[in-house]
Amino acid sequence: MQKITRDVLVEKAVSLLENGSVSCVLGWKKGEFDYDITPAVFESKEELVSDFIFDDFCGANFSKYLVQKTRKVEGKILVFLKPCDTYSFNQLLTEHRFDREKVYAVGIPCEGMVDIGKIKAITGDGISSIVCGDTIKVNTIYDESFDINAKDVLLERCINCKSKKHVAYDELIGEEGEVIESNRFDEVARLEAMTPDERFAFWQNELSKCIRCNACRDVCPACTCEKCVFNNPKSGVENKAPANEFEEKMFHIIRAFHVAGRCTDCGECSRVCPQNIPLHLLNRKFIKDIDSFYGEYQAGAEVGSRAPLVNYTTEDIEPCDVFERGND
């Protein structure tokens, strides 16, 4: 389904690596199965040619990897960024989390990534091979084969894609895209329309699935504290599995508050959640509220923008008005 091929990207990476512009490449590498594509660091032409991959499973957003990588690597790092990834890239720059000088960013177009969960829902377990394309061809170890329309199994964040525009890059492959009017807040509106009891039941049901694997936190580009409170022995909540219903909810609600105003809605949290909890909905609720209280604000749309929650203007909404709306 992707319009550009891995060969174009490999060629670009090899040429930049060989002429010394960059010292390593952040890209996608084949995993154990066709569908579990893994982020990887490539340091040679050989590695790139044999292992680099770009297909409909390359959802991983590399922006966060730059925080640690730029500190350790001499020279520049080549990073491939899909449009949604560039928002995280900018947001991290706004927060001074890496040195822009140490990165060579190549913007690449994206036609939407697919959700292996949705494919498995059709095929069942035991997938032996997947061939990407507009029609995805899946074979299983039970000698079954499936033809699936890629558009039917897109990741939630791609169905509700907010932008095909790269907001940051040094070089762009393909054409400049546009910001898209998405329906990404429809689901939030549906939750808002519920009674408090219904909403509580909805989240209780979702969040009780959480196994506290911390994948959402580890992948989140807004979660880049030097020491996470959930890893800090002094905090009293270190590496703790939820002991009761209350704690189940608290982890995710605390995290949603933590990234409020900084979350670019990249959707990585929901993509990596092994329990398929729609975590992005918590973040989108905050984004929706911030938009309605302070005017539309897209985190990461530009570097250095002052997020409404860490800014003050005399036009800011009064706390009592926020309270009133909460009662509506």
Next chain:
Amino acid sequence: MQRIGVFVCWCGSNIAGTVDVVAVAEALKKEPGVVFSANYQYMCSQAGQDLIKQAVKEHNLTGIVVCSCSPRMHEATFRKTAAAAGLNPYMVEIANIREQCSWVHKEMPIGTEKAIILGKAAIAKVNLNVPLTPGESPVTKRALVIGGGIAGIQTALDIADAGFEVDIVEKKPTIGGKMAQLDKTFPTLDCAACILTPKMVDVAQNEKIRIFSYSEVTEVKGFVGNFDVKIKKKARYVKEELCTGCGACTEKCPMKKVPNDFNLNMDTKRAIYIPFAQAVPKVATIDPDYCNMLKNGKCGVCSKVCTAGAIDYTQKDEFIEEKYGAIVVATGFNPISMDKFDEFAYNQSKDVITSLEFERLTNAAGPTAGKLLRPSDGKHPEKIVFVQCVGSRCDACNEKGKEYCSKICCMYTAKHAMLTRDKYPDTDVTVFYIDVRTPGKNFDEFYRRAVEEYGVHYIKGMVGKVSPEGDKLMVQASDLLDNKQLKIEADLVVLAAAIEPDKSARPLATMLTASMDTNDFFTEAHPKLRPVESPTAGVFLSGACQGPKDIPETVAQAGAAASKVIGLLAKDKLTGNPCVAHSNELMCNGCSSCERVCPYGAITYEDKEFRMPDRTTQIRRIAVVNPAVCQGCGCCTVACPSGAMDLKGFASEQIMAEVDAICK
């Protein structure tokens, strides 16, 4: 482990009346860390303080919890007591069992229970307290006075008199403020100009005082003793240093139809003007909205007639940056707009005027040269109705007016009525009032003279409607004492409009981080004991910006504000507040959230080299707090996503311990 002493104060019967102080002392004795517990009638008294000092020595106390009144009242007292006993003053915590217990609860069991809980919270906090040492900062020995009315003038003169430099920033082209527009002043009926203008001249001639007229404060940074202020000097298109104030330009300017705001737009002025004869600085100003030269480049008459060569059509706004040790707010008041009061027909008839407009009509320098004439036809009014409390003392639900009493209207209306009867004995004067409030010195005598000697008709009741009929005004009102409806035919109706703080006050309060009440009056640090200080250190209040005031009261407060400023500027160094923010560099990720929310600009960043566990080094950006600039507001601690920022004396850990103690 701390060794904590608990001291429960009775505050006479203030606390002991509703809180069982003995039970509180007993209960708190069992808390972790507490080694001594006592109660006493007045802990703040010398004997009470001695009790604390003695206990510190006898029981080797390391921390003190005083269960008493608000820390705003006596925290400083007990910190001094601790210091005298050899303890660090920041090892003292106050549990407020007066304002938060005995004064808000009526039943002893409830008050006692809550007092014990608050005591436990304070003990939990002291267990985590560490000794703190305040830093010092220098004092810039110059004051800024914002507003050049009588309040600002008096404050500036008094500060300058003590030998300190003062700058006055006034947004109008001249200082003088509202008092310059008045005719006579109650209760002695001196001419306002006669007593004000000498003071204005004193200001102009005082070497210690600079006047920035036609200027506004646009930015305030820093803190007590060290404010950095940006002042915008608006372009007046006249070089102040060259203009002699001869007035030739103001006579020759062909643009004659400029509304004269000094006379409340009841007559016109030229596009180049000097507001009034005794203006200070006596410098012309061009109104760019009306000047033909500035609008379309055609004219230039003023430039031709100016022998001093002072006209400069290319002048631009100028920004001045200056350092100050103290700031006095003297932004004053304005009458409220009468637009919403349709019942009084203010916008329908020229002969319905406000009291300030009446002042101009009776002022010798006003639009009628002091003759009391109707604005509509210039005739002498034979019947005048004064309406008091227009927009004052309104219901909270009434969106038109203000809930408060504007305080000055009763007296100036009595003055207007009396002066009218004195000058024009043929004029019939009626005053409608809700109450007559005359509590100042010689005020009631003044009002009674208006009634008894000058024959002013005072009628208790409110005017319901004023309607223009022909060249008369029909006034419908109720007489509450006679319980009847009245219809009076009047020639002139004068509305005692409520007064409100100047519109510039709110944005200024934001710049100064000074607090305001719901009516936009500046809040004082303590309504009784610190009436001229704002809660923001180094910011002082003078005049009507703090609440409605007459001239004697304004001048008294102006002097009081000056004395506070002098007390501050006389110090060479200020002891800082040690309860400032600090960043844990191991946790800080340099994201800049704290810097963005810091109202004082106290946070900067540096790249620091860290040695990592694997023996490599990493350079990381981390936040650094300047303790001299930090005011300990704690915004950064909330904004910090990593929990790296914390406040000394109010650490998150301490606050959580307090919450835990309360919830236990």
